[in-house]
Amino acid sequence: MMHFLLLFSRQGKLRLQKWFLPLPERERKKIVKDMTTMVLARKPRTCNFLHWKDLKIVYKRYASLYFCCALENQDNELMALETLHRYVELLDKYFGNVCELDIIFNFEKAYFILDELLMGGEIQETSKLSIVKSIEASDMLQETMEEYMSKPAF
């Protein structure tokens, strides 16, 4: 299973943090710091995998954002790259040509989409279409038409 998934910028600013294991706040902060330091220090044209403690770290850069996740030993790291890519594709479909700013200003949406793709560190749906439909339907449920028309509900 995946232990955590982090999104951070090239300056090390955190844009999303999904934890699939219970960890105290200070430990999460430490891990975020370690990950950003390690990943940002990587030279270009090196492979996308790292070893950290007993976990496999898989990371990939998309424009100005780093997507970084931690796997257990028996997990398939090549497939994890596909998972990260699938998430980016979903964000792109939802926001239309997604960029970092979209995720900054709509971070809660990014989480909602992620929660349709992954649960408990495992993939829950392999059909892009299905996920997009679920998110659209959920958005519809938000109470007023005004809210749905992406005027901020809150």
Added chain:
Amino acid sequence: MRMPAPIRLRELIRTIRTARTQAEEREMIQKECAAIRSSFREEDNTYRCRNVAKLLYMHMLGYPAHFGQLECLKLIASQKFTDKRIGYLGAMLLLDERQDVHLLMTNCIKNDLNHSTQYVQGLALCTLGCMGSSEMCRDLAGEVEKLLKTSNSYLRKKAALCAVHVIRKVPELMEMFLPATKNLLSEKNHGVLHTSVVLLTEMCERSPDMLSHFRKLVPQLVRILKNLIMSGYSPEHDVSGISDPFLQVRILRLLRILGKGDDDSSEAMNDILAQVATNTETSKNVGNAILYETVLTIMDIKSESGLRVLAINILGRFLLNNDKNIRYVALTSLLKTVQTDHNAVQRHRSTIVDCLKDLDVSIKRRAMELSFALVNGNNIRGMMKELLYFLDSCDPDFKADCASGIFLAAEKYAPSKRWHIDTIMRVLTTAGSYVRDDSVPNLIQLITNSVEMHAYTVQRLYKALLDDISQQPLVQVASWCIGEYGDLLVSGQCEEEEPIQVSEDEVLDVLEGLLVSNLSTPVTRGYSLTAIMKLSTRFSSLNRIKKVVSIYGSSIDVELQQRAVEYNALFKKYDHMRPALLERMPIMEKTATNGPSETVQTNGETDSTILDTKHLPSISQPASQANDLLDLLGGNDVVPIIQTTVPTKPASAGGELLDLLGDLSLTGGPTPTPASSVPMSQPPFLLDGLTSQPLFNDIAAVIPPMTAYNKNGLIIEFTFERSNPNPNIAVITIHATNSTEADMTEFVFQAAVPKTFQLQLLSPSSNVVPAFNQGSVTQVIRVLNPQKQQLRMRIKLTYTHKGSPVQDLAEVNNFPPQSWQ
């Protein structure tokens, strides 16, 4: 007075991003937090959602948000979907199971699991499945199980993963989900299929009973996989021309677990694995991801040899792929398979060695580990060249592991002593400061035992010291050698290369230089002081040495001071003992070496070959004992004191022997003993060991050998040596030979002696006595006989011959008188 409406989330984000300094940002945040707090105090339902959302944003920036925890619960309890969405998100981010607050969620989640809207149920399942504590899982498992049986695929897939989480938190609950798994795989929906496979995998991994139960699913899984591969283009699940690779990979992983160790299942999946391995498109990462998983499965199950070779060849092709990620996983997988399919991996050795030159650090490390695993007697010279070159040029992070690996490989497979010493020298001079601390005593022992190379070794080490005294392990080994073999150095006895001309004073200059140098650590200083002292029996410049020793008698370094004072005492009051104490070290018995744990024990060769090349049995050295001796002797001198070993034979219960051998006092057979040695009522070991000749090159000729046992083709001969310092110890070596036409395997020799004796059995050379007298098993017995009584022994032999176990007891009474008188 009513507060103005709290600002909207996006506006806050915009505002905060305009802050130019950290301080400015902090001020904005504090202001907003204060506003939010008051809003919470007012119990305002309308804006709670907005405020919590803002809080979550600030939390992501690193600011504390714990005061929002209860508010999340209130949002979850609200009827509005927007509230619930943010509430659950907040719960997942701000709450964790360590806080009591999270338990308050349980009721809400329970209600929401039964909500009429599937998206609300989905939120509840998601939250429970990501962060549910054990208590929550216990309370709600029943609800999850119900949802696992629903026909709504949106909920069913989420319930499956939620069940996985429940099982992870509370494994005892696994059973209750069993009935619901019944027709999970008949689903058409890929989401449900995928999560079901994950659930089945989790159950099989945790319970052998579940594993056997689910083996019957293999044909169905094979069918599903086949359909995925054969089916036409399905836009919904397609990734670069491959249909639902996520599902394919999970099925392959489940097949791996089901097929492991089971012939029938492995056979049932053979064809589909071959099909996937040969037909999967390899131009993109996704295809290679599937191939990777396939290879892992093939290697783990009981696949045909043809399939295994196919798998290794896929890995070999991966090694040549341009994509670094592919090369990386290839090396990782080869490392896993190198033990079981050693020869197949050897074929790719040159490609693997090339990866040492890769620019990517992760790849280099894997390649290094794999290279060490592939070193054997045949390729040692070539491999070592590459590895030494790698050691020169690699990152400092690698050097320690690489050096350790090289030492270990050299020790196992060195084609000659000269080569071995040269290799050590090369490592010490190029990576001398990265070498592990335990290498120093190991190397010293190695050098001591290479008797004919002493002159060569000390000369090379001396020359290395002239160049560079900064690398402490090198300096320590060199000091020790100069202290031991300084006489060979000045007398120019080197045969291997041109002997150098060096005087005693020059040597002492170098050693004294180490004492005063800032580069030397206290440990190094200790080595060099002791070396100087030892030279007092090898050199003639006694006065100079006395002077140095007396100066350090007032050193600030307590360790040095103690040594110097003791050495001074040697000069003054115990001068008669000095020659004996500082005598040349005897050959040390081999201790267990510590190498990088991933280095393979036997690189394509069997253990017995390693044992055969060492005529001395192995003794495990308690570290504390060695350290006690360190002080006076100034090195990790291994004194051949008598100890029991921890042999590798299967443990026999000491009890059974006791029954049969009645009144005889009992030792023998594998009994792991504590590190302390057998107590002897003798003068201190220290002097014993020092003044003794090596225990085993003794007056063997004087005591005639005897046949102790001769029955059913098994002959056991005893040969004798008397231990020099202690005439009460008889050292008996048993030689077991087998003249029948079948090997005697699992051979165990045990012995018992009367109460007045003490006996110790060291480990045997092997436990197979080969047929037709093709070889023998030897084992050393040490018998202490302080009362000089007539030696007698009862022996017990167990072995397997032609498939049947054999056991025999015998008395040995015909010991030659010289062995005990």
